[in-house]
Amino acid sequence: MQFLSLYFHIPFCRERCTYCAFNIYTNLDHLKDAYVDAIQKEIRWLTHGEKVHTIYLGGGTPNLLSAEQLKQILDAVQNSFDVIECPEITLEANPGAVTQRYCDELRELGINRLSLGMQSAHDSELSLFGRDHQNHETANSIRMARQAGFDNISLDLIYGIPHQTLILWQQTLEHALSLQPTHFSLYALQVESGTEIARQIKYGALPAPDDDLTADMYDSATEILGKAGFEQYEISSWGKPSLHNLQYWYNLPYLGIGAGAHGYAGGHRTVNVMRPEKYIERLSRQTAVMEYPRTAANQSIVKIDRNEEIFETAMLRLRLLKEGLSRAYFEERFGESLESHYGAVIQNFKTQGLIEERDNILTLTSRARLISNRVFQALLPEKK
Ligand code: SF4
Structure with missing residues (x-):
């Protein structure tokens, strides 16, 4: 569940x-x-x-x-x-x-x-x-x-x-x-x-x-x-x-409620209006339920496509230093192997000593923790 x-x-x-x-x-x-x-x-x-x-x-x-x-x-x-x-x-x-x-x-x-x-x-x-x-x-x-x-x-x-x-x-x-x-x-x-x-x-x-x-x-x-x-x-x-x-960090759903709150649910990222007055005013005008997870308070709502979800999941899981990114978890969630999606990138980071692998689980090395953004950058999906 x-x-x-x-x-x-x-x-x-x-x-x-x-x-x-x-x-x-x-x-x-x-x-x-x-x-x-x-x-x-x-x-x-x-x-x-x-x-x-x-x-x-x-x-x-x-x-x-x-x-x-x-x-x-x-x-x-x-x-x-x-x-x-x-x-x-x-x-x-x-x-x-x-x-x-x-x-x-x-x-x-x-x-x-x-x-x-x-x-x-x-x-x-x-x-x-x-x-x-x-x-x-x-x-x-x-x-x-x-x-x-x-x-x-x-x-x-x-x-x-x-x-x-x-x-x-x-x-x-x-x-x-x-x-x-x-x-x-x-x-x-x-x-x-x-x-x-x-x-x-x-x-x-x-x-x-x-x-x-x-x-x-x-x-x-x-x-x-x-x-x-x-x-x-x-x-x-x-x-x-x-x-x-x-x-x-598991990239699982949460609702962001309140002025300026960010949420991730129903495959969408939501951001609410920043000003509390505007937030109050917008909700006072909402009269019917909108398509989940939308409300009148949203300033933006963006559908997260598969490649973005893969990138966000890989990046967030790698923040977890013990649990890391498991090959089995990736395959179960996305129906494709980590190797087929990120094989070359991962090999490159292993060579540079930034990622290590044990029991099919990838984790950041201690050296990579301070420059983790560089690692995450390389996981970004290519722009079409
Ligand atoms: S201004 Fe408020 S939210 Fe910002 S750091 Fe200080 S206590 Fe925290």
């Missing part, structure tokens, strides 16, 4: 962090109720037969919604979808922004996984990012979450920060380990154009990230987390796998 996952985009934040290029808004608090109403409408229009096994409330800052608003969303899911008995339900939260009462309410709603945006153990780095929390607040949030019964807590950390040394990064990792989360997501800082940090780098107020140092930080994280017993199961992920993220 194929399961379905649901992603909800909650686009509200208190302030925009200096590196953030996500679809978020800092001045639309007054729209929260109308936004939650619109989300419930979109859920109802997307009612579908597949069983839902994971729900992810991401953002933005989902913890800016009240427990009552989250309840309305989760109730709408239960009323409209066939949900398995104990789905994985993740909420992204900012340390320092949750109280004991809020954590208790989240658990009562069935939310069983917390993803905390810790980012760094150094207040100077948090301040450079414009984060609205300090380091000690991460430990406080984890303590309250545990007290409420959360036993699945993930920490997000960023490396390659301007002025960050290898020692500072290792201190962040050691401190994060001392908090005993179940999972780590580590991200190299991406300097996106239009962000405050890009502006500061452009005008010389901050140094640009150093690629060699960033690579050393990645290697160091692999070593430190490995020694601490965290298995690296994906290029950026260590520990107990997130079932929701595995759905993406």
Whole structure:
């Protein structure tokens, strides 16, 4: 049986962090109720037969919604979808922004996984990012979450920060380990154009990230987390796998609900309109169900052809460092051998030491993890 996952985009934040290029808004608090109403409408229009096994409330800052608003969303899911008995339900939260009462309410709603945006153990780095929390607040949030019964807590950390040394990064990792989360997501800082940090780098107020140092930080994280017993199961992920993220990496269907949310279902990729006002307005005008997975909130909907699905599946499976891309899985899903589709490309990467094969399963070598985009590029279907 194929399961379905649901992603909800909650686009509200208190302030925009200096590196953030996500679809978020800092001045639309007054729209929260109308936004939650619109989300419930979109859920109802997307009612579908597949069983839902994971729900992810991401953002933005989902913890800016009240427990009552989250309840309305989760109730709408239960009323409209066939949900398995104990789905994985993740909420992204900012340390320092949750109280004991809020954590208790989240658990009562069935939310069983917390993803905390810790980012760094150094207040100077948090301040450079414009984060609205300090380091000690991460430990406080984890303590309250545990007290409420959360036993699945993930920490997000960023490396390659301007002025960050290898020692500072290792201190962040050691401190994060001392908090005993179940999972780590580590991200190299991406300097996106239009962000405050890009502006500061452009005008010389901050140094640009150093690629060699960033690579050393990645290697160091692999070593430190490995020694601490965290298995690296994906290029950026260590520990107990997130079932929701595995759905993406298996290239299996998920619905993207909310402003700017991306989805992949019914063989189509969907992207919703970015602005929350527009999202609310479009759903207020929808009066009839549209062909699945379409809703009035879509800004674009694109059919994924067979070659694109093959490329996306191969690329995403290779991100999984242990499971990798199995020849048997490929053949079962696509009815042709991996050899006939990618034989020459794979041989080339094996020769270059970027891909290895054991028991008919292909995985990226450690050298390839840092240049994985180069590998993925070569898997792209040829343009007609
Ligand atoms: S909290 Fe997250 S989503 Fe919000 S501005 Fe900061 S990085 Fe962006």
